[in-house]
Amino acid sequence: MxxxxxxxxxxxxxxxxxxxxxxxxxxxxxxxxxxxxxxxVNYMPTGVRLGTDVLSIISSQIGSKFSGWEVNADVDFYRYYLAIDYGYWAKQLKVKNGDFENSGNYFRVGADVNFLLKDPDRNMVFLGYRYGLSTFDHSSEFLQNFVDPLSSSDAGVRAHWMELTGGLRVKIWKMIWVGYTARFKFVPRATNYSRMQPYDIPGYGIFEKKIYWGFNYQLFFKIPVRARE
Amino acid sequence: MRAVLFILMVLIFFSCFEQTDCLLNNTNILKITLKGKTLGKDTTVTFISIRELKTPDNLYTNAPLGKIEIPLQIKDSITTIIFNYNEKSQSVSDTLRVSYRNQTRVISIDCGAYLYQLDLAVPKTNFDKTRVTSSVLLTTVKSNLEIFL
Structure with a gap:
């Protein structure tokens, strides 16, 4: 469903x-x-937009389960944008019979296509895709069948996945932009693990779910490199 | 149009909160089936005793068995089982050493974390012939290993 x-x-x-x-x-x-x-059509970039995910910062402050941050950058080539994201994600979760922890970095690279061609400020309504990569450590301490205390961990687990993205970028004042990105994540793959199957992948989410949604609310600062025509 | 967008948003919101099914099928029980050496058909043997090397008590004593269930050591990656039985009026003692990889799987926050045994193999045995039929220990698997006697 x-x-x-x-x-x-x-x-x-x-x-x-x-x-x-x-x-x-x-x-x-x-x-x-x-x-x-x-x-x-002039494909020369007009500027580099650097930003951060506000939701990650807020989530890190208000709870003990998640801590993380994410920085975003994009460069325009006419209506096409090269987009790069880099972030950190750590979770400490209580599961029914124990604890789970993970922490690691992730990286996404891809492109967006702007569908607002005639906007004078180059505001964006976009669709795009990303290829995501993550390297992380994870561990769990639990009671096997609620009786035997056990622990497992793996270091340097790698994962990758694909994303379809969609969202908005709106100029609000001079070089300040806000926007959101909805992420439709799919086909996660993980390697380099032995003692523990990945449960939560930094940058992706629950590994068992082969389709997963993500959402970023972002604040950007655009550094102009040339004047717009 | 606004109504359609609202309905879409509601559907997306609830699709994100779908719960994972809590289906647990892990077990540390190794299921062994005994087979006849010549015909390869199911057979029954009366064992004087069967015990796991690190456990003082016998798992089975003077029991005619066609299928044997052995609990593996979940804190080790090897379990050794000693089988004592009579063959042609002589007492025989055979050893079976099985190796496996323990892997933790967090099913979900509500279900918890569980240990699974994977990559079952027989690195050492006195039995003439053994065959791994299923290398993962699961409650749904009928037999993991066949011993030909």
């Missing part, structure tokens, strides 16, 4: 954005369309 919801969301988002594009195209005069076609 969760797959149905996930697919429904992606399809809904795609149709909505596609409809906006078509609407914009229909509204334009044929003469203007010709003019746009003849204009050479």
């Amino acid at each position: 969760k797959y149905f919801y996930s697919i429904l969301f992606i399809v809904g988002l795609t149709i909505s954005l596609d409809a906006q594009e078509k609407k914009a195209d229909k509204g334009a005069e044929p003469v203007e369309e010709k003019k746009i076609d003849t204009v050479k």
Whole structure:
């Protein structure tokens, strides 16, 4: 059932954005369309946008289960953006018969496509994808069948996954931007573990769930490298 | 349009909170099936005793058995079992050493963490022939190892 919801969301988002594009195209005069076609697209970046995930910072402060941070960067090439994320994620969880801990870093790289082409501030409504990589340690102390005390741990576990992303970037004041990114994460794979199967992968989430959602609310600072035309 | 978006958001919200099923199938019981050496069919042997090397008490005494269940040492990666039985009016003592890898799996926060035994192998034995039929110890598996007598 969760797959149905996930697919429904992606399809809904795609149709909505596609409809906006078509609407914009229909509204334009044929003469203007010709003019746009003849204009050479400039792929030179206008700036580097650096940001951080506000939700990770808040979550780290308000509870003892999670601590982490995430920094984000993107560079524009006309309507295409190269996006890179780097973060730290640690969890201390109480499970029914013991404790679970993990900590590690993750890295995502990918691209976004902006569907708001005519916006003067280059605000974004985007879809994109990411390839995620994570290296982490994990351990657990528990009572096997609620009787025998046992512990397990692995260091240097590696995992990777794919993401489809969608979201917004809005300029709010001079070089300050805010935005959110919804992440549809899938096909997690893990290697380099022996004593313990991964439960929670930093940057991804629950390993057993082959589809997982993520959400970032981000604050950005854009460093301009050239003036916009 | 707003109503559709609201419904989508509600569906997404609840899809994120779907609980993992609490299906536990771990066991440390090694299931052995005895097979006839010549025909390879299920057979029964009367054992004088069967005991695990690190345990003083016998697991079985004077019992005719076709299937044997041995609890493996979950804090070790090797368990040694000693079988005493009569063969052609002579008392025979055979040793079976099995190796395995212990792996913890956190099923979910509500279910807890459990130890599984994987990669079952027979590194040493006096039996003429043994065969691993299932290398993972699970409650759903009928037999992990066959001993041909």
